[in-house]
Amino acid sequence: YREQFQSLVDDGQHPTTLFIGCSDSRLVPYLLTGAGPGELFLVRNVGAFVPPHDGSCGHHGTTAAIEYAVLSLEISRIIVCGHSHCGAIKALYEDVPFEAQNLQRWLDLGRDAVLPVQPCPEALRRTEKRAVVLQLGRLMEFPMVRSRVMAGKISLHGWHYVIEDGEVHVFDVATGHFVAASVATSQQPLRLVSSTWSYSSSVCSSSGRACPPAAVMPSIRGILTSMHTTLGRNLRVSSTASSPLAASPTTS
Numbered sequence: 001y002r003e004q005f006q007s008l009v010d011d012g013q014h015p016t017t018l019f020i021g022c023s024d025s026r027l028v029p030y031l032l033t034g035a036g037p038g039e040l041f042l043v044r045n046v047g048a049f050v051p052p053h054d055g056s057c058g059h060h061g062t063t064a065a066i067e068y069a070v071l072s073l074e075i076s077r078i079i080v081c082g083h084s085h086c087g088a089i090k091a092l093y094e095d096v097p098f099e100a101q102n103l104q105r106w107l108d109l110g111r112d113a114v115l116p117v118q119p120c121p122e123a124l125r126r127t128e129k130r131a132v133v134l135q136l137g138r139l140m141e142f143p144m145v146r147s148r149v150m151a152g153k154i155s156l157h158g159w160h161y162v163i164e165d166g167e168v169h170v171f172d173v174a175t176g177h178f179v180a181a182s183v184a185t186s187q188q189p190l191r192l193v194s195s196t197w198s199y200s201s202s203v204c205s206s207s208g209r210a211c212p213p214a215a216v217m218p219s220i221r222g223i224l225t226s227m228h229t230t231l232g233r234n235l236r237v238s239s240t241a242s243s244p245l246a247a248s249p250t251t252s
Contacts, residue, residue, distance in 0.1 A: 018075045041073055050109070076155070078154060080139070
């Protein structure tokens with residue numbers, strides 16, 4: 001390995017992928033992707049959340065990392081990876097310790113994914129997936145990301161890692177559903193290059209068909225609303241919980 005690591009010093013880093021994942025210790029990006037040193041630019045935070053591009057220019061590591069990866073490293077894909085049994089998602093349905101003021105504020109980035117139902121395993125699993133889609137929408141608020149997606153230079157990928165199964169499910173923007181990577185990749189080895197479900201301006205489904213610009217970016221709220229409607233058929237709605245999506249649903 002000595003020569004390999006020396007080349008990383010001599011040639012510098014040239015990762016092709018920005019991986020935004022949860023800080024959970026059970027999520028190991030290199031095991032999920034099969035990538036080696038120098039191939040992934042990693043961002044880990046509670047919940048795999050993406051802050052909004054609000055122009056505040058505050059001290060924020062995730063926002064700075066996105067800008068650096070896109071503008072300096074010129075990555076070609078961004079993966080947002082949530083996972084099953086996520087503590088951040090569970091905390092959205094529970095009280096957070098009063099002392100955890102920063103955590104409380106940070107969790108606001110996932111509240112639009114919350115469902116107006118009593119928390120149960122299925123509701124939490126669905127919220128985990130909805131949160132991933134929500135972050136993809138936020139990424140498109142970054143001008144440097146949006147322009148490169150629309151130009152076909154960057155593709156966005158939503159992943160949900162099921163810890164107990166050891167399998168990644170990938171988001172298909174054409175259908176609004178997560179599909180097991182083993183199915184989506186036609187049983188190819190789970191490598192970054194074979195996760196072809198792309199959120200880009202040139203390809204919007206696994207078939208590789210070109211899509212017109214109008215079909216590229218469906219309403220994220222519309223997708224979340226659809227996911228909420230499907231879940232509502234199976235879960236008891238809480239009389240106390242509320243959802244901004246349920247109040248005024250929109251479709252793409």
